Amino acid sequence: xxxxxxxxxxxxAGALALITKPMGLYLMRVLDPKGKTWLDPVIRPVERLSYWxxxxxxxxxxxxRQYTWAMLLFSLVSCVFTYAILRLQNFLPLNPQGFGALxxxxxxxTAISFTTNTNWQSYGGESTMSYLSQMVAxxxxxxxxxxxxxxxxxxxxxxxARHSTQLLGNFWVDLVRVTYYLLLPIxxxxxxxxxxxxxxxxxxxxxxxxxxxxxxxxVQKTDDKGQPVTxxxxxxxxxxxxxxKGQPMLTNGVAVMMDVPQLDAxxxxxxxxxxxxxxxxxxxxxxxxxxxxxQVAIKLLGTxxxxxxxxxxxxxxxxxxxxxxxxxxxxxxxIGSGLTYYLGRMTKNQGHxxxxxxxxxxxxxxxxxxxxxxxxxxxxxxxxxxxTAADGNMEGKEVRFGIFNSALFATVTTDASCGAVNSMHDxxxxxxxxxxxxxxxxxxxxxxxxxxxxxxxxxxxxxxxxIAGLMVGRTPEYLGKKIQSFEVKMxxxxxxxxxxxxxxxxAWASVSQWGLAGLNNNGPHGLSEILYAYSSCVGNNxxxxxxxxxxxxxxxxxxxxxxxxxxxxxxxxxMAMAGSLAQKKLIxxxxxxxxxxxxxxxxxxxxxxxxxxxxxxxxVLTLGPIVEHFLMLQxxxx
Amino acid sequence: MxxxxxxxxxxxxxxxxxxxxxxxxxxxxxxxxxQVFFRDQANxxxxxxxxxxxxxxxxxxxxxxxxxxxxxxxxxxxxGYDATSSGxxxxxxxxxxxxxxxxxxxxxxxxxxxxxxxxxxxxLKETDSVPADAVTASGSGLDPHISLRxxxxxxxxxxxxxxxxxxxxxxxxxxxxxxxxxxxLGEPGVNVLELNLxxxxxx
Numbered sequence: 102x103x104x105x106x107x108x109x110x111x112x113x114a115g116a117l118a119l120i121t122k123p124m125g126l127y128l129m130r131v132l133d134p135k136g137k138t139w140l141d142p143v144i145r146p147v148e149r150l151s152y153w154x155x156x157x158x159x160x161x162x163x164x165x166r167q168y169t170w171a172m173l174l175f176s177l178v179s180c181v182f183t184y185a186i187l188r189l190q191n192f193l194p195l196n197p198q199g200f201g202a203l204x205x206x207x208x209x210x211t212a213i214s215f216t217t218n219t220n221w222q223s224y225g226g227e228s229t230m231s232y233l234s235q236m237v238a239x240x241x242x243x244x245x246x247x248x249x250x251x252x253x254x255x256x257x258x259x260x261x262a263r264h265s266t267q268l269l270g271n272f273w274v275d276l277v278r279v280t281y282y283l284l285l286p287i288x289x290x291x292x293x294x295x296x297x298x299x300x301x302x303x304x305x306x307x308x309x310x311x312x313x314x315x316x317x318x319x320v321q322k323t324d325d326k327g328q329p330v331t332x333x334x335x336x337x338x339x340x341x342x343x344x345x346k347g348q349p350m351l352t353n354g355v356a357v358m359m360d361v362p363q364l365d366a367x368x369x370x371x372x373x374x375x376x377x378x379x380x381x382x383x384x385x386x387x388x389x390x391x392x393x394x395x396q397v398a399i400k401l402l403g404t405x406x407x408x409x410x411x412x413x414x415x416x417x418x419x420x421x422x423x424x425x426x427x428x429x430x431x432x433x434x435x436i437g438s439g440l441t442y443y444l445g446r447m448t449k450n451q452g453h454x455x456x457x458x459x460x461x462x463x464x465x466x467x468x469x470x471x472x473x474x475x476x477x478x479x480x481x482x483x484x485x486x487x488x489t490a491a492d493g494n495m496e497g498k499e500v501r502f503g504i505f506n507s508a509l510f511a512t513v514t515t516d517a518s519c520g521a522v523n524s525m526h527d528x529x530x531x532x533x534x535x536x537x538x539x540x541x542x543x544x545x546x547x548x549x550x551x552x553x554x555x556x557x558x559x560x561x562x563x564x565x566x567x568i569a570g571l572m573v574g575r576t577p578e579y580l581g582k583k584i585q586s587f588e589v590k591m592x593x594x595x596x597x598x599x600x601x602x603x604x605x606x607x608a609w610a611s612v613s614q615w616g617l618a619g620l621n622n623n624g625p626h627g628l629s630e631i632l633y634a635y636s637s638c639v640g641n642n643x644x645x646x647x648x649x650x651x652x653x654x655x656x657x658x659x660x661x662x663x664x665x666x667x668x669x670x671x672x673x674x675x676m677a678m679a680g681s682l683a684q685k686k687l688i689x690x691x692x693x694x695x696x697x698x699x700x701x702x703x704x705x706x707x708x709x710x711x712x713x714x715x716x717x718x719x720x721v722l723t724l725g726p727i728v729e730h731f732l733m734l735q736x737x738x739x
Numbered sequence: 740m741x742x743x744x745x746x747x748x749x750x751x752x753x754x755x756x757x758x759x760x761x762x763x764x765x766x767x768x769x770x771x772x773x774q775v776f777f778r779d780q781a782n783x784x785x786x787x788x789x790x791x792x793x794x795x796x797x798x799x800x801x802x803x804x805x806x807x808x809x810x811x812x813x814x815x816x817x818x819g820y821d822a823t824s825s826g827x828x829x830x831x832x833x834x835x836x837x838x839x840x841x842x843x844x845x846x847x848x849x850x851x852x853x854x855x856x857x858x859x860x861x862x863l864k865e866t867d868s869v870p871a872d873a874v875t876a877s878g879s880g881l882d883p884h885i886s887l888r889x890x891x892x893x894x895x896x897x898x899x900x901x902x903x904x905x906x907x908x909x910x911x912x913x914x915x916x917x918x919x920x921x922x923x924l925g926e927p928g929v930n931v932l933e934l935n936l937x938x939x940x941x942x
Contacts, residue, residue, distance in 0.1 A: 105919075105923065108923060109923060109924060112923070147760070151753070151756050154752050154756060155748070155749040155752040155753050155756070156745055156748050156749055156752070157749055170746065171746055171749070171750075174746050174747060174750045175749075175750040175753065175754070177750075178747070178750040178751055178754055179750075179754045182754050182758075225824055225825075225826070227822075227823050227824070227825065228823055228824055236762050236766055237758055237762040237763075240761065240762050240766070241754070241757055241758055241761055241762050244757060244761040245754075245757060273749055273753065276753065277753065280757065280760075280761065281760075285760070285761065285765060288765070289765065289768065289769065292769040292773075293769060293772050293773060293776070293777075296769070296772075296773040296777045296780050296781050297776075297777050297780060298780070299780045299784050299797075299798050300780065300781075301780075301781055301782065301783050302766075302769055302770050302773040302774075302781045303770065303773075303774070303781055303782050303783075304770070305782070307823065308783060308785060308793060308796075309793065310785070310786075310793045310794055310795040310796065311792055311793065311794060312794075312795070312801055312802075313794055313795065313801060313803070313808070313932065313935055313936065313939070314801070314802070314803050314804065314805055314808055314935075316802055316804055316819075318818040318819070320818075383818070386795055386799070386801060386820065386821075386822050387821075387822055387823045388783055388785070388793075388795070388796055388799065388822050389783075389822055389823065389825075390782075390783060392766045392769075392770065394769055394773065394781075395765055395766035395769040395770070396766075398769075399761075410825050410879075411824060411825045411826045412816075412825035412826050412827070412878055412879035412880065412881070415825075415827070415877070415878030415879040416825050416879045416881065417796075417798040417799055417800075417879060417881055417882070417883055418783070418796075418798060418799075421780075421798055422917075422920050422925070423919060423920040423924035423925020423926075424920035424921065424924055424925075426924070426925065427920070427924050479871070480832050482832070482833070482838060483837075483838070483841055483871075483875075484868075486838070486841055486842050486845055487845045487849075487867075487868050487869050488841065488845070488868060488869055488870075488871050488874060488875075489868040489869065489870055489871055489888075490868070492870060492871030492872065492886075493871065494832070494871075495871035495872050495875045495877075496827070496828065496830070496837065496875040496876060497827040497828065497829070497875075497876065497877070497878045498875075498877065498878055499877050499878050499879060499882050499884070500812070500872050500877070500882055500884035500885060500886055500926060500928040501882075501884055501917070501925050501926060501928050502925055502926070503925060503926035506924070506925055506926075507878075522878070523878065524827075524878045525826075525827035525828075525829055525878045527827070527829040527830070527831060528827060528828065528829060528830060528831060528832070528837075529832070530832050531832055531833075534831075621829050621830070622829075622830065622831040622833075622834050623834075624833055625833075626831035626832070626833055626834070629831075646829070646831075647826070647827070647829050648828075648829030648830065648831070729831075729832065729833055732833055733832050733833050737833060738833055738834070738835040738838055739833050739834065739835060
């Protein structure tokens, strides 16, 4: 944990604080159908034309039911649209690599994944998706799902800010205005900047480079018919190496292991068929091309996270320099951070907005420091082998980002429901990897996904106010509204859905054949891989302990359902709560009213997030990363 | 029913409109601007010879094995630096496969670069330990960089194989080091491909 890291952390937190107010003020204009922006001369005509084609009357507001139905219908239509393109990819244009159609379960998983702002990817982009699929089928949801999240948050904030009304705004208007005035202009600027740093944006087929030094690899030998050739060999197992006296040989107290043939009950060696390998000379490198920058800009700003390439933001094209890395992290949190200011403005209680932002920042900094600390400390097992301890844990990390920016990115991307990664979380130290998992299990309310973070946090705010009310024995109030059993039920419902879906599916997978078959690591780390996958999908994050091979019908389907639950079963109760809050009459604040700003409120809110939300996951975290940490300290391997 | 139909129309229409605006116009505008102002970067920062041979991309690492070349980090992308299947090893901290791989790489690295030997670190100074980036796989499998210390440890070997002075090699290392952005963000790294090409063009 060096000085340069502390400076970068201060710079990042400072930059985030600075953009929060301007972003919030701009959101005020975007989310007001009559709001004026300096982009009006260009965009206003397109906006009007869009409403006309859609048959939407922008001045007509909707009740919470109408608003929610419109959102669900839109999600369904756009999801089917994507599914169709993915299944028909081989017949459609812009496919210079000639990729085939996706399997039904992979297309199902991917369409849902992008519709729900999750961007979980069971595939590798550069070897699966045509340019059309990347550009249209997937990118459309990067805009739509982000705009949908912001729209839902805006509707909830209106429900809180308004009183004695049924109306929460118009979904179609929010969707269109957020996309046109907020997402597109910012993305345009960011995408061009990313290109200046080295990101690609073209429509060429993959380039062929002649390697400076060719090398040989071992590949499987095939016969004339293309079938792999195999041969019969003895199965080898590990056994302790013995010295002349028959005692196990030790090095540093650890037994030296050697390979011996495995014997069956009759003492005969066990034989098996293995592939015959032959040398193949590699002289070329195939270099990925395509419209990357336009997709990457929205992937981060819209907290989608689905990478263009398999390695996501670790890929040198997708995140060329530390400067592009800094901007990517900032753009992940930009809108979510601005929305807290928007909340303060709309409810005419700016202290409330900043208090929520403050609580989020406490959790953010805590996570970043823990992840950074453990990644910088590195892996004692590897250090014993002779790796420089001061270098930290570099497995799965890029030199240009180093330990600090990898740990910070992992924290940021899971605080928000982004899920882009610039290092491989699967290879993090146990406690370094616990941080991203924990962040997702809070429900991603630490700034959070665009819109989703705010409406998730407001659930905790309602619960915090309710708990405070119980403690002093008064009917709880929130910004002049009585919090009654309906609101608390809805808030608890969305929390229970979050934790039941994650834990239920993870438990199922970890005792099933299909669940265990996908593991890349054994021991507690295997459980972590499964737990991470469902936390990520229910939280609509999309990052992964990527060793898990999830591209199987079982995983694709269960993860797809988990994503659907995590998105829509959360939104519906929250919208019901918004509708109920909007109807309530205002009651004037009295001396007994619990203030929703200031230090006491921040502490209470933090306590609610940690005790009501995250504590549900402590037992399973103990079985996964925490026990793995202690096993690692003892040098135990799996 | 009529209400549902009108909402359905809005949903279908807005999907189509967004497909045109966000997925057609927007990438094309970025494409246009990028190709005009940042042509080289937008096309992959390719390193092209005078005769048009593409040697690779400045941003993507390649595999090297010969003594006369600086060696990149271990790679988990395909069979190594396969730019069509980027990715890391995804092996966890208590993986025996990872420990075995790292132990082997450390032994190879020590042997190749003439570092003090030893079955384990015991008896060796921390200064003799191997840089982490030299024996761990990167996240992308395409990391173009190695750390400065890693390059410095490889420099004598490369200099010997090429019959040039170590100072000459170190000068090229410094010339092909990408500094931290704005002098603060991220870590400096030595670009291995560019460095090796510079070495090849020495004579």
